[in-house]
Amino acid sequence: MNHYKKLLVAIALPVILAGCTVPGSYLNIDDKAANSNDDSNGHSAENVDILERVNLYPLTADKMATYKTPRQSAQINPELDAKLAAYEYRVGAGDILNVTIWDHPELTIPAGSYRSASESGNWVHADGTIFYPYIGFVKVADKTVVEIRAMLTKKLAKFIETPQVDVNVAAFRSKKTYITGEVNKPGQQFISNVPLTLLDAVNSAGGLAENADWRNITLTRQGVEQELSLYALMQRGDLTQNRLLMPGDIVHVPRNDAQKVFVMGEVNEPKLLKIDRAGMSLTEALSSVGGINQLAADATGIFVVRANRTTHLKSTAPVNESDEASANTIADIYQLDISNAAALVIGTEFELQPYDIVYVTAAPITRWNRVIGQILPTVTGFNDITEGINRVRAW
Known part of the structure; x- marks a missing residue:
């Protein structure tokens, strides 16, 4: 009798442990507001702290306008026009x-x-x-x-x-500017009596290379760096992005290596995606990986995790917290529910930013099946042992 009790305990132990630890990763924000050192679900203080340091924003039709990135439109540049009209070349050494x-x-x-x-x-x-x-x-x-x-x-x-x-x-040999990075003909360009603008310099350099980052061009003037968007200038007609270049200016076109997002979780083909010059929406990212796994994914749990990288990216989250609270926030999490496929339209309006993580969490039944999948070999093994013992006794 004691032998069977031991077998029952051995079988029950993995089941009890499985209630604390679920195989695989998933994202659970149900207890995000927990504030105790150790809550009833067995979460550690470290996990609770992480949950307290993220902001959760639902992606719904009525709130989408809050998160939508403003689109650049065609604009004139009166300041540049005035500089071009008043431009006069000044002679220098070497001319x-x-x-x-x-x-x-x-x-x-x-x-x-x-x-x-x-x-x-x-x-x-x-x-x-x-x-x-x-x-x-x-x-x-x-x-x-x-x-x-x-x-x-x-x-x-x-x-x-x-x-x-x-x-x-x-x-004209005294004054020059420099075009570096992902252009077809990088190098120096001499400034002449014809004013040289940013757009002129890029065209003179043979245009942008295939791997150029259109959105994050830098113009360095006397040690001060300014970020400009050639996408807004060349694709949207926003002339406010154009500049009159001065002697010693450095225009740098970076590679688009940083323009990437990560799609993970219960999708058909998890992968790293590159954001092209036209940008990438959440729905485009899901489509690029073959969509969600219809058998394993929780359609209500499509998350975009955006790290609080204020020195590089501008968050689209609404500002309604103190500066101190914002400084302690490690990430903004946006949640999209596509259990109704029409909600994918909302995803087309949500533009991803570099280093965003798109995560599709697993459905509860999927997590349970994974637990059972780990327990069954143990139960089967004990059944085989029990049958063997019974045969020995019968013999």
């Missing part, structure tokens, strides 16, 4: 000037008429000066061609009666 004195060819091309303007022109020296006959060294750095023309005219008037002077830049 080559072409100075023409009408009716005085000996001063215009002293080296001969068969040389190009850049070869026979006046080189701006490192100290910002050029040498010109009769008047010697003249400071031209940081001056426009109009200012240089007026200055040369005034100085030459002492030697030539009513001189007719024309000045233009034969070669």
Whole structure:
């Protein structure tokens, strides 16, 4: 009799333990508000703390407008237009000037008429000066061609009666900007008398490469970094994203390696997905992995886990907590119920952000079946032992 009691205890023990630990992972937010050190369900204090440090937002039709990312629209850029209208190139060291004195060819091309303007022109020296006959060294750095023309005219008037002077830049070599990263022809681009904008620089660099991140272009000016979106500029016509480039600017186009989301849980093909330049919605992500597992998934538990990475991403969650509470929040969790397939329309309006985790939790029956699947081999083994003992006794 004692032997059978031991067998019963051995069989019952895995069942009792299974009530505490369920095989596999799942996301349960039923007791998110728990605040005790050890609740009745056996959750540890660490798990309770994690649940207290996340915010849960249901994705419903009436609240979708709160979470929806504003779409960029076509806009004009009056500030840029004003800068372009007032733009004047200022000469710098390394530029080559072409100075023409009408009716005085000996001063215009002293080296001969068969040389190009850049070869026979006046080189701006490192100290910002050029040498010109009769008047010697003249400071031209940081001056426009109009200012240089007026200055040369005034100085030459002492030697030539009513001189007719024309000045233009034969070669632009002093001022440059840099285009780096995922463009087809990265490198330096010289700034000329034609204003150079961000869009012009990208086009001159051969356009964006295949793996370029369209949405997170950086413009670094005097050590200050500014983030811009070429997607908004080139695909949506938002001209406020365009900039007039200045000498020393660095435009960097990063790779889209960071543009990824993780789809896990009870889906047909869990995988890492890349967000393309048009973005990715929750429904698109689910479709890309073959949808949810209809036999194992809990259709009410489609979750998007978004880490609180405030230095990189902007949360779409409504702000209704204190700054201290927000600082302690480790993640925002968005829940979509697609037990009614029409709710997938809501998912098309929810735009995923880099490093989002889309998790489809398991249905309760699936978790129970996993528990039974672990218990059955143990029960079967004890049954075999019992039958063997009975045969021995009968023999």
